[in-house]
Amino acid sequence: MERNNLYPIFLKTSQLNVLIVGGGNVAEEKLGFLLKSSPDANVTMVSPMFRAGTLTLAEKGQVKLIESKYKKRFLKGHHIVIATTDVPEVNIKVHKHCRKRSILINVADNPPYCDFYMGGIVTKGNVKVAISTNGKSPTTAKRLRQFFEDVIPENVDDLVKNLNEYRKTIKGDFEQKVETLNEFTKGLIETSAIKSNQEE
Numbered sequence: 276m277e278r279n280n281l282y283p284i285f286l287k288t289s290q291l292n293v294l295i296v297g298g299g300n301v302a303e304e305k306l307g308f309l310l311k312s313s314p315d316a317n318v319t320m321v322s323p324m325f326r327a328g329t330l331t332l333a334e335k336g337q338v339k340l341i342e343s344k345y346k347k348r349f350l351k352g353h354h355i356v357i358a359t360t361d362v363p364e365v366n367i368k369v370h371k372h373c374r375k376r377s378i379l380i381n382v383a384d385n386p387p388y389c390d391f392y393m394g395g396i397v398t399k400g401n402v403k404v405a406i407s408t409n410g411k412s413p414t415t416a417k418r419l420r421q422f423f424e425d426v427i428p429e430n431v432d433d434l435v436k437n438l439n440e441y442r443k444t445i446k447g448d449f450e451q452k453v454e455t456l457n458e459f460t461k462g463l464i465e466t467s468a469i470k471s472n473q474e475e
């Protein structure tokens with residue numbers, strides 16, 4: 276069976292600068308998903324035109340809009356770039372410039388030119404789940420995202436917060452703490468395993 280070898284990480288986008296090249300449909304979609312997951316992300320967009328919806332989204336977040344064609348000087352200070360123009364040569368040029376500068380680049384909807392893929396993302400309080408199909412079926416990533424949005428309970432965050440409090444009260448060395456926390460949370464997995472077996 277093929278397997279997904281990508282390594283997911285959870286970026287602190289408030290400490291990073293993201294550049295989106297282009298201001299059309301795809302740019303707006305990517306910006307929308309980015310801000311949905313990370314409303315505090317620092318984003319700059321460069322494009323000769325922006326959609327009305329993009330302007331609205333930009334007002335809600337830390338988004339700077341530059342009305343211009345792409346120039347490589349706009350890469351300065353950016354850690355991550357998403358290229359979305361409708362001119363393939365421009366996207367490929369952005370890719371080349373980023374590679375030269377070791378900046379991570381995603382050419383939206385163009386897997387061979389992506390250092391990373393955007394994923395389907397579910398956020399429930401402190402809990403976040405990110406989904407990738409290895410670029411094979413973004414639609415499946417979207418459907419799985421919708422599925423997990425439904426099935427992960429809203430109060431999962433209470434569990435995390437309670438365990439965080441409990442964690443502070445446990446005495447003993449690191450190993451004892453790990454053991455206590457594992458013993459305490461064992462039931463969570465067993466209960467759901469029993470439940471799903473019963474449902475089958």
Ligand SMILES: C[C@@]1(CC(=O)O)c2cc3[nH]c(cc4nc(cc5[nH]c(cc(n2)[C@H]1CCC(=O)O)[C@@](C)(CC(=O)O)[C@@H]5CCC(=O)O)C(CC(=O)O)=C4CCC(=O)O)c(CCC(=O)O)c3CC(=O)O
Binds near residue numbers: 309381391392412
């Ligand atoms: C490889 C990847 C690179 C990247 O863009 O990062 C990529 C590539 C491509 N997307 C395409 C199209 C569509 N993308 C979506 C939706 C999403 N696409 C996203 C990610 C990714 N898309 C990365 C892989 C993720 C993974 O590993 O699974 C999501 C998860 C996140 C996000 O966009 O932020 C977001 C859902 C978010 C959500 O809802 O939660 C839909 C569905 C819809 O809009 O209803 C369609 C139309 C239906 C279809 O075609 O499937 C095409 C064909 C373009 C063409 O036809 O030319 C390619 C190119 C190709 O596959 O070759």
Ligand SMILES: NC(=O)C1=CN([C@@H]2O[C@H](COP(=O)(O)OP(=O)(O)OC[C@H]3O[C@@H](n4cnc5c(N)ncnc54)[C@H](O)[C@@H]3O)[C@@H](O)[C@H]2O)C=CC1
Binds near residue numbers: 298300
């Ligand atoms: N719209 C969609 O759902 C999908 C689009 N695509 C592809 O993705 C690409 C982009 O699609 P859309 O966003 O819909 O196109 P679009 O035409 O809505 O947007 C393109 C954007 O790129 C900007 N742009 C053009 N040249 C530029 C330059 N030199 N520097 C900076 N910005 C520049 C334009 O001003 C515009 O804002 C196209 O190649 C399209 O074929 C692929 C899959 C789905």
